[in-house]
Amino acid sequence: MIDYSPHTKYTAQKIQDKVTRGSYFYCKFIVQTELGKIDIEKIIHKLTERYSLNLTSRQRTYRLKQGLPVADLIVQDILYKDEWLFILLIKTPNSHRHSKETIGKVTSTTSSAYTSKDKIAELEPVIWDKITVGQELTFIRQYYKDNEQFNFILNKPYLCLDFGKCEAELVRLSHKKYAEHQTKFYRKSNKNFSxxxxxxxxxxxxxxxxxxxxxxxxxxxxxxTKALNDLLAWQNYFKVYAVFRGNRQQAGRLYTFGKLFFFSRKRQRWDQAQMPVMDLTIIARYETYADSYTEYCMRRYFYESFEAELPREISKTEDWTLINAYIDVEYNQL
Incomplete structure (x- = not known):
């Protein structure tokens, strides 16, 4: 499967989704296109043929049941740079099984919500030691007949992406544990991490x-005035990029650190001094940006030209006549 990404947060969300479903092995590389001699579509075509990226969902499920790996590709044209980011993720039967393992052993007396996972829980848990990881990497290279250097998602250095001026890494975050004697009801997750x-x-x-x-x-x-504007810019960075659970928690701690530092120096509380408040949000699920390379290039070109997104009902047709008509209508309205 190929995902075409418009920006880093979309890429990060797609990676997180795929790793959650068992794509534990990855390869990340950047292609420079400043000389105009690199054919990105040709690279995508070669990767599609080599890693069978055009399989349907049913075909992918069948391959995993047969003990074969499946691959995903995320492609991002980095705006205002002559660079394309490629992230290739591989899911093996073992990593797929590990991603579905639940906490403890599931028995037939549990609720019906867990019935479908009985068979998974009865299997031996996958332990990712150095030998197991090496065997999986060898299996991937031999199957795809490729010497590409794949990395394991749990090994350092972690998979990082550029979030503006900072780098953010993909990690497993443990869930909060609640005392058993509490009378409040909390939804119990199947896993103790995300x-x-x-x-x-x-x-x-x-x-x-x-x-x-x-x-x-x-x-x-x-x-x-200047210092407060800089503070607003500092906070705005987190409003834009601190949209995942992990870095949103970090942003909250930094905000608290700033409040305590301000109080220790001025002996005045943040609210009393009417300092700017930082509101943090979480991103919603992104919808599919493009289904093909042609549609992706259309939407990227339109955004770079007009700083607005081309509606998908138009871009899906891949018809420049409709796009030109849409541009004419928009300009006539202006």
Missing amino acids: WTRRFKKTEIEKLKREVTQILNRVISQKDQ
């Missing part, structure tokens, strides 16, 4: 230094 994005530790230290310097200027300078 995949999410987290800023690297070095990035967190850099962001702490930034907010410390900004707040020092807010406190010490008589004209606070």
